[in-house]
Amino acid sequence: MLKKIKIPDATIGRLSLYSRYLIEAHEKGITTVSSQHIAKATGVTPAQVRKDLAYFGEFGTRGVGYNSKELYNYIMKILGLDKHWSVAIVGAGNLGKALSQYKGFYQRGFDIACIFDNDPKKVGKKISNINICHLDSLNEKVKELKITLGIIAVPAQAAQEVADKLVKAGIRGIINFAPINITVDENIILRRVDLSAQLEYLTYYLEDA
Amino acid sequence: MLKKIKIPDATIGRLSLYSRYLIEAHEKGITTVSSQHIAKATGVTPAQVRKDLAYFGEFGTRGVGYNSKELYNYIMKILGLDKHWSVAIVGAGNLGKALSQYKGFYQRGFDIACIFDNDPKKVGKKISNINICHLDSLNEKVKELKITLGIIAVPAQAAQEVADKLVKAGIRGIINFAPINITVDENIILRRVDLSAQLEYLTYYLEDA
C-alpha cells in the first residue's frame, strides 16, 4: 500500500464516507458491495468510487465487487486510522471545549490528550475527564502524551502565535478553526476549517433566490 | 450586483477570508489595498483574488487598487451578510451546544434562534440564553422566529429524518455535521461538514511520512 500520493482533497473526505458506509454494511451482514452500492449510499458516482480507490491499489474482484470488511480495513489503513492519534486542542473557549467532547473524533481513533489555554482561571480544571493545561507546558505535554496533531480553537489574532508554538513543540499536523490564514513550515500539514464560511455558502445561494 | 451565479465552492470561502482581511485593514486605517495585499494576507495568488471578484463586477480602480471599506461592503453583500440570518440547531449534544455558543457565527450575522432536541430532560433548559425546544415544535418555531437556516448536529442515524423535518418546516439551507450523506429537495441548499474527516486529511499525509 503506497502512501503520500498527492490525491484530490475531496478524495479523502469521500474515502472517509465510504468507510463509514462499509462498516455499517458489514455490521448488517452485507459481505459484498459494488461501486454502485457505495456510490448510492454516499452520493457520488460509481466511477468516482473506483477512481478514488484506484489511487491505492486493486481491492475488488471483477464481476463481483468488494468485500465490505476488507475494503473497510484497507481504507482505514490508507487514512492512517489503523491506530490511535493523540490530539491537542488549544483554546478552552466554547469551540475548544465542544470539540474536546465531540464523540465523532473518538470514534475514528482520535484521542484528545489535553486542552491548552493561558487563562489561569481555566488551567487545572477538567472538561469531562480532559485536563486543561497551561500553554506554557505545551512542549513537555506534547512529549509526555505523544501528541502529534493540534487543533487551533483560539481567536484569529492569536492563531499564528499558537501555530508557531505547536510546531516548535513538535506537532506534525494542524487544523486551524480561526478565520485567518496562518503559515507553517512546509513539512507540517495544515488545514483550515471555517465554520462560519460554511453558513455563508448557504446564504450566498439563498440571497435574492 | 448579480446573484445566483454558480461559482467554485472555494471562491466563497476565499471571499469570506478576503472580507475579514478588508475590515481589519479598514480599521487599521488602510483605505486602499491591491489584489497583491489581499492575496498575501489570505494565502492565495493575486490573480485568484481578481478572478474571484470578477464574477461579480468591477470593484477596483486600475493603477490604484480597491477601497478597503467599499470592497468589504460589496463582498458582504455578495455573501448575503448585509443582514441577519436566523438559524436553528438540531441536536443539543456536545456539538450542538458548542455550535450554539460559537461567537464566530454571531460575528458574521448568524443568530442562533433555538436549539431543538427530543430529549425531555433537555427541553425547556437554556444554553447561555438560547432555549432548547422540543423537535415537535419545529414548524411553529421556524415561522415564529423566521428561521431560514438549519444546522444538523445529531448522530448519523437520525440525520436524514431531521433533514426531512427541517425542510417540511420551511427551512431553505442546511449544514449537516453528521458523517452521512443525506438528500433533500433540490431547491434546498445543503452542505456537509465532516469534522473528523478534517483530521483524517492530516493523518493521511502523516502516516508513513
Next chain:
DNA sequence: TAGATTGTTAATCGATTAACAATC
C-alpha cells in the same frame, strides 16, 4: 509620460466522468 494595478482572455492544470477491455 512612466509606473502601477485592474479586469479579462487564453493557457494550463487538475479532477470528474464516460467508456470499455479485462476478468470473475
Next chain:
DNA sequence: TAGATTGTTAATCGATTAACAATC
C-alpha cells in the same frame, strides 16, 4: 457462455494561473 463489475484510459469539464491590454 452470458451477465456483472472492476480497473484504467481517454474525453470532458471546471478551476487556477499567466499574460497582457486597458486605464488610472
